[in-house]
Amino acid sequence: MTLVDATIVAGYTVADVLLYAAAGFAVLAIGMLYRAVKGPTMQDRVLAVNVLGTNTVVILGLLAAALGEPTFLDVALVYALLNFLMAIAISKFTVERGGVL
């Protein structure tokens, strides 16, 4: 019996807790999508998509731990890299001469 299958209380295992937490993070990400759709300036949208991508990384990590699939962590690493590059690239391209960082 591995750790993920250990019962915490009332029949709920660690995997159940991680899956419910992943669902909660998904709900929070959907809430942030409102700012990405509405946000008056373009930087608001970039910021909302950046935060949403961070939430996606956490969801991928939680799924990797709950379902016992370590390859999801590789996907999460690549997603975090692309998320950071997206935010930096868009904020550089929107400014004249691109002197952001």
Next chain:
Amino acid sequence: MIDAIETVRVGLIVVFVLLGLFFSFVSMVGVLRLPDVYSRAHTASQADTLGAGFGLAAVALTVGWEGAGFKSVLLLFFIFVTNPTAAHGIARAAFEEGIVPWTEGDERR
């Protein structure tokens, strides 16, 4: 049945997951309700980094050091470095584009 050290580990996993959910919720409320892009960048860089850090710490505790735990810790460190950097870049791009910061009495944007 699981022994004592495993009980502590499971308890820490549950506590970290709940703390991560709480701080991500704080970050969502901030991103939705704060009045302009600079204050939103502030909450996105601080609260969301802490929430993601707690969530990934729970993942690292679950998968264990002998498995893919190293990748998970690497991911945690990477998020801690890059998330505030990205928020800083976005806020600076907003400033260079000429967005005036919100002050008290202004209309919410």
